[in-house]
Amino acid sequence: MFMSSKLQTVDALISTDADIDGRSLWQDARRRFFANHAAIASLIILACITCISLLGPLFSQWHYEDIDWEALSDISLLGRPSIESGHYFGTDTLGRDIFVRTMQGGQISLLVGILGSFVAVVIGTLYGAISGYVGGRIDNLMMRFLEILNSFPFMFFVIILMTVFGRHIFLIFVAIGAISWLDMARIVRGQTLALKNKEFIEAAHACGVSGLQIILRHIIPNLLGIVVVYATLLVPNMIILESFISFLGLGVQEPMTSWGALISEGAITMEIAVWQLAWPLAFLVLTLFCFNFLGDGLRDALDPKDR
């Protein structure tokens, strides 16, 4: 009796034991990530900001192009943020609603940030992986090319691309992405060099897999961790860059706007209407803060040796 119950527990133990399988790299990473409260909080805040940016304009009686002629008569008094007038964040000196404009600017800033990083990551990863995997003279040449691109002033490229392609919003992020992949390429190349002498690459090679297939199927998936981390850290840089370009007057065109454009407008009128600077600035800083924490959290989760 006693013996059989003991056997049963052992049996149960064995059966439960069999259910436990090894944790994959990604499961480990997910566990580490969810243990990082700052990163989780950032993720939640970012989700909220995205939702507000997309849905916020629906809850306002104003449109981002509308001019409130009544408020225009006395911006520093009637343009103040208030619930009654419907201008939750106040109006700018042209009588346009800051709340709706901040939301609309947020859509543009986030879009440019994410798509710009996407472009940069795709180019950088492919360039770095090919350069590192092929090696030899081609690697030398590709790295030399990178070094030359790197010695150009960043703004030179931005301005040339802007003048050639015009000021279309989608071209802006393609342009930004197309010149921000240099660091990404260098990082990926370094990782590829470490990977390419591993046995599984040799095995794939022996099986007759082509070079391109090896890069796409075997090397890049193994680089994904570091790529994800740097992509997250790229997004805030892209948003800053877009804001900078808008500040120069080369970015989004009126009546559309972005956080950077709103901030540079607000900086001019800050003596009359502080709220015109304060709201977009608060949103921008909060977003950048969250992306940085998220990136750090992802790095700790995916690249633990860096801690």
Place this chain on the structure above:
Amino acid sequence: MIVFIIKRFLAAIPTLLILITVSFFLMRLAPGNPFSSDHSIPAEVLANINAKYHLDEPILTQYFYYLGGLLQGDLGPSFRYKDFSINELMAQSFPVSAEIGIWSFLVALLIGVGCGVIAALKQNSGIDHAVMAFANLGMVLPNFVLAPLCILLFSIYLNWLPSGGWNDGAWPYLIMPVIAMSTSYIAQIARITRGSMIETMHANFIRTARAKGLPMSHIIFRHALRPALLPVVSYLGPVFVAIVTGSVIVDVYFSTGGIGQHFINGALNRDYSMVMGVTILIGTLTILFNAIVDILYAVIDPKIRY
């Protein structure tokens, strides 16, 4: 070592030549020209102007004219400021940017390394978290955000500092540009220093030094700091160039008259020689400082031999 230094600088020459060539042709091939925005110039006058600046000749001839001038140290006439040559404009604006830049660099380096080392030595304590929170804040406050905030705080609310101008670099005029320039670099340097300092403090040779009973200050300054600063040094090369060549944002907000403003205006107005001049300046400095970083690396890290 000497051979390495010479080799390193010789290798920079073709890079520089490519830089000059590519930027020259890119600039010329971009739509628009310096005089297209000026309204209603009679065709004959325009032809005269174009002839004066060699703009009517084939682009290749223009290129060789430019290279020839460059060899004699002449960056050409400005297409925008009609009575100035680029050399004169540079001589006027570069010292301003350089002065703001060098102060910002020193501030960023001292505070950044200081914060990073303190945070690393007190890892995971309150001080560490406070310092790193400050560093994170610095990263998300780009200079176009900081500059208006500074003006709002120091000039409008507190009325302590002049909101702009240069006044030959008198210190009240320097403070806000330096704050706006250095903050994000302080943050970056602090993060890098902290990371590598933590790694160094866990190294075996530090444990040995501790076991020998050396005083902590001796361990930090004589043993830990040198290897810990290696990654910082490689970060500093490009940063020094970026800081010294000025920032449009700082120039615009504080009306300092530095080089950044000229660059952007030049690009927008197709002032070819201005853009080329600044591009060559930045490119040369970048290549030069990358080489210096390589050499410094060899000096700091005895493991590296060339």
